[in-house]
Every structure is written in C-alpha cells, then in structure tokens.
Amino acid sequence: MIWKTAWKNVWRNRIRSLVVIASVTVGIFAGIFAVAFMNGMIAQRFDAAIDEEISHIQITGKDYVLNNDPQIMMSREDNIIPSIGSLSGISGIVQRTLVTGMAGTASKNAGVQIVGIAPEKEKEIFTLHKTIIPGTGDYFERESKFDLALIGQDLAKELNIIRFVIDSAVLIKLENQKVPAEILTKLSVISGKRFPNEKKFTSVVTSLLSKSELREYGQLIKKEAWSFRENSRMTLTFLDMDNNQVSSVFRIAGVYDIKNAMFEQVQVFVRNDVLCRLAGIDENSFHQLVIRINDLNQTVAITDEIRSGWPGLDVRNWKELQPDLAMMTDYVHQIYGLFMGIILAALAFGIINTMLMVVLERTRELGMLTAIGMNKRRVFSMIMLESVFLSLIGGVVGMIFGWLSVLLSAKNGINFAQYAEGMEAFGYSAHIFPEITFSFFILITILIIITGIASSVYPALKALRLDPAEAIRTE
Numbered sequence: 001m002i003w004k005t006a007w008k009n010v011w012r013n014r015i016r017s018l019v020v021i022a023s024v025t026v027g028i029f030a031g032i033f034a035v036a037f038m039n040g041m042i043a044q045r046f047d048a049a050i051d052e053e054i055s056h057i058q059i060t061g062k063d064y065v066l067n068n069d070p071q072i073m074m075s076r077e078d079n080i081i082p083s084i085g086s087l088s089g090i091s092g093i094v095q096r097t098l099v100t101g102m103a104g105t106a107s108k109n110a111g112v113q114i115v116g117i118a119p120e121k122e123k124e125i126f127t128l129h130k131t132i133i134p135g136t137g138d139y140f141e142r143e144s145k146f147d148l149a150l151i152g153q154d155l156a157k158e159l160n161i162i163r164f165v166i167d168s169a170v171l172i173k174l175e176n177q178k179v180p181a182e183i184l185t186k187l188s189v190i191s192g193k194r195f196p197n198e199k200k201f202t203s204v205v206t207s208l209l210s211k212s213e214l215r216e217y218g219q220l221i222k223k224e225a226w227s228f229r230e231n232s233r234m235t236l237t238f239l240d241m242d243n244n245q246v247s248s249v250f251r252i253a254g255v256y257d258i259k260n261a262m263f264e265q266v267q268v269f270v271r272n273d274v275l276c277r278l279a280g281i282d283e284n285s286f287h288q289l290v291i292r293i294n295d296l297n298q299t300v301a302i303t304d305e306i307r308s309g310w311p312g313l314d315v316r317n318w319k320e321l322q323p324d325l326a327m328m329t330d331y332v333h334q335i336y337g338l339f340m341g342i343i344l345a346a347l348a349f350g351i352i353n354t355m356l357m358v359v360l361e362r363t364r365e366l367g368m369l370t371a372i373g374m375n376k377r378r379v380f381s382m383i384m385l386e387s388v389f390l391s392l393i394g395g396v397v398g399m400i401f402g403w404l405s406v407l408l409s410a411k412n413g414i415n416f417a418q419y420a421e422g423m424e425a426f427g428y429s430a431h432i433f434p435e436i437t438f439s440f441f442i443l444i445t446i447l448i449i450i451t452g453i454a455s456s457v458y459p460a461l462k463a464l465r466l467d468p469a470e471a472i473r474t475e
Contacts, residue, residue, distance in 0.1 A: 024351075033406060035339060045429075054290075065316075076095075092292040098113060147274050164195040168191065174217075262425070344447050351451070391455070417430055
C-alpha cells in the first residue's frame with residue numbers, strides 16, 4: 001500500500017519529478033563516464049609500464065641503484081638466474097647490462113642509458129618489439145655487419161635522426177586525406193625543404209597556417225612530413241670497466257614508439273654481447289635481472305621470497321619502481337567512490353529541496369492522513385520511498401546511458417592527438433579507451449539508495465512535526 005501510494009505521488013507533479021530525475025541522470029551519467037575515462041587512462045598507463053618499461057620485479061646488486069656503480073654486478077656462475085627462475089609464479093626472467101653514456105650525431109648529443117639485451121629472451125618479458133615504427137627497421141632481426149642500436153622516437157628527434165620534409169609525395173598524401181586545397185597551397189611554399197628537427201618544422205608551419213587550420217590538420221601534416229633515413233648512424237660514448245672512454249658507431253636497428261617521452265629520450269638498446277665487448281664486461285656478468293610473474297596479486301609475496309632467499313641483492317617490485325603508479329592503482333576505487341559521492345551529495349540538495357516542496361504543498365493532505373490514523377512510521381516511509389524512487393529512476397537511466405557511452409567510446413577510443421606531446425611527457429597515451437567494471441555499478445546503486453534515504457530524512461521529519469489540526473486548516 002505505502003509503496004503504491006509513494007509511486008503514484010512521484011508522478012502527481014510530472015514536470016517537477018522529471019526535472020529531478022533528469023538532474024540525477026545527468027549527474028550519474030557524467031560521473032560514470034568520467035570514472036571510466038580515468039580508469040582507462042590508469043589501466044593503459046599500468047599496462048604500458050609493465051609490458052614496455054619495467055616489468056613486475058627488478059633485481060640488482062646491493063646498492064647498485066643508490067650508487068649507480070657499474071662495477072656492482074651479478075654473475076651467472078652463482079646460478080642466480082635458474083634458482084630464481086624456478087620459483088613458483090615466475091613466468092620469465094632475463095638479464096641486462098647497463099651503461100650510462102652519450103648518444104651523438106653530427107649535429108646533436110644527448111645523455112642516455114645503454115641497455116645490453118638478448119632480443120629473443122626480451123620478447124618473453126616485454127612487448128617493446130611490437131612498438132617498432134614501420135619503415136624504421138626491426139627488433140634486431142636482420143643480419144648486419146655493423147653494430148645495431150634500437151632507440152626511441154623522441155631520442156631520434158632529439159638527435160635529428162628523424163626529420164620533417166614537405167615534398168610532392170607528402171602533398172599528394174595530404175590531398176588524398178581531404179586536406180583543403182588552400183592549406184596545400186600554403187604548404188607548397190616549403191615544398192622540397194628538409195627540416196632537421198620538429199621544432200623548426202612546427203615553427204614554419206605555424207607561421208603559414210591559421211590557428212584553426214593548425215588545430216584541425218596540424219597533427220596530420222606533422223605525421224605525413226615525418227621522415228626517417230634508413231641506415232642512419234649515431235655514436236655511443238661511455239666509460240668501460242677500466243674507466244677508459246669508449247666510442248663506437250652504431251647503425252639504427254629501428255625506432256620504437258611508446259607513450260612515454262622520458263623513456264624514449266633515455267633508453268637505448270643494443271645486443272648484450274656487443275655492449276660487453278665494448279665495455280670490457282665478462283659476458284657471464286650482468287647488472288640487472290628483470291622478472292615477469294603470472295599473477296599480479298602475488299607481486300609482494302614473490303618479492304619477499306626473493307629478498308629472504310638472496311639478502312645480498314636489491315629486489316624492487318613495480319610498486320617501488322613507480323610509487324606514483326602504485327598509489328593510483330591502490331587507491332583508485334576509493335578515489336572513484338569519493339568522486340561519485342561528491343556528485344551524489346550535490347544532487348541530494350536538489351532532492352531535499354524538491355521533497356520539502358512536496359511536504360509544503362501536501363500539508364493539508366498529510367494532516368488528514370495523520371488524523372484518520374496513519375502512524376508516523378508510515379508517513380516517514382512514504383516520503384522516504386518517494387525520494388528513493390526519484391533517485392533510483394534517475395540513477396538507473398544515468399547508469400544505462402553511462403554504460404552505453406563507455407561501450408561505444410571503448411570501441412575506437414577517444415583521441416586527444418592535439419595534446420599528445422603533453423600527455424606522453426607524463427607517460428600517458430593520448431588515445432584513451434574508457435573502461436569500467438560491473439562492481440562499480442553495484443557501488444553506484446548502493447550510493448544512490450543511500451542518497452535517496454538521506455535526502456528524505458529532513459523533509460520527512462518536517463512532515464512528522466506537523467500538527468494534524470493545524471495542517472487540516474491549511475489552505
């Protein structure tokens with residue numbers, strides 16, 4: 001009886017109820033989509049960090065990270081690799097040799113970390129081999145009489161290995177991609193010119209095009225003008241184990257492209273045997289072990305097991321290697337709950353205002369109901385149910401729209417190409433794929449019900465304080 005009465009009361013003033021429902025719908029929809037967007041960003045950042053940069057666990061010699069001393073090494077003769085690799089939960093383990101040095105071309109130099117790797121074994125741990133830009137080479141797959149190095153796109157730009165060219169072929173490609181003729185005419189002024197770096201190219205293009213043209217076509221023009229010369233070379237300079245300076249020319253094996261500008265600018269990969277030969281390092285010695293595990297939830301347990309078994313080594317898991325990422329993943333659900341709680345708290349004030357108007361308009365009716373015997377508990381329940389119905393209807397509709405928007409946007413993602421440079425500087429992809437879990441919808445439903453109940457308390461108490469005799473006389 002009370003449920004049916006409360007439901008009918010909701011629709012006595014359709015416009016007012018629909019306004020409240022619409023506000024709840026918009027709030028829930030916006031909250032769900034914002035959470036899905038943030039969740040997608042964090043999930044993509046986490047996957048990229050694990051699959052392309054740091055993996056789950058890294059091991060170095062005692063105080064190697066603290067002192068950055070290349071003399072602090074581990075040895076295969078100690079059977080560390082097979083012993084740790086045999087532990088339960090570990091899916092892969094690979095050794096690396098690390099040297100700090102300089103990378104240089106005829107025009108530019110940059111500080112780098114040179115990483116000696118075994119390419120085939122690295123594929124068991126990382127997916128970096130899948131990020132090679134087409135047309136720049138491969139992941140140490142071709143035979144070469146030269147020493148080869150794999151570098152990041154940002155380092156290639158820094159060293160002027162990647163250049164930018166506007167020529168007839170580029171103009172034709174832009175025309176085929178529906179770039180307006182007036183823009184092509186402006187670009188034809190610099191046709192045939194080669195720009196040594198992105199900064200100079202961007203400066204010239206900016207002077208030729210308007211802000212709106214740059215906003216719409218700037219990224220496309222830069223992409224098509226991007227140029228890489230095969231068999232490009234660079235010099236790597238570093239100190240060997242005897243502190244003698246060593247310089248060697250490397251051909252570019254390929255250019256990798258991940259969504260972390262800092263990593264791309266610093267990390268240079270070469271074959272481990274080549275680096276050991278040049279640096280005078282015994283091939284049985286290495287600086288770092290990188291481990292991949294099967295179950296992410298076992299990260300801490302496996303880390304502790306390795307630490308207890310090999311106390312003379314520094315063992316760090318991904319949470320210790322990237323504490324900012326660990327903080328986000330550990331507290332992400334609390335942050336999302338707080339975010340939605342703030343939205344629902346704001347919506348609650350609208351519901352409270354509406355229910356107060358309901359009590360004011362139905363003062364005489366409530367007095368009559370009390371006078372004929374409806375007890376206070378039923379009056380309270382009726383008003384509370386009306387508030388919950390308003391919240392739930394808006395919440396359910398908002399969740400449906402939110403779920404559909406996430407589903408549709410997750411197919412192709414949301415591209416923020418114009419902000420790519422800034423986002424990649426912090427390690428985030430500019431192409432976001434929103435995602436959300438079913439458990440979050442359960443949380444939202446609970447919060448909506450709580451909001452409805454909380455919003456009804458004050459209006460219901462106000463109704464209970466009415467004096468039946470005075471309420472009946474109210475016009």
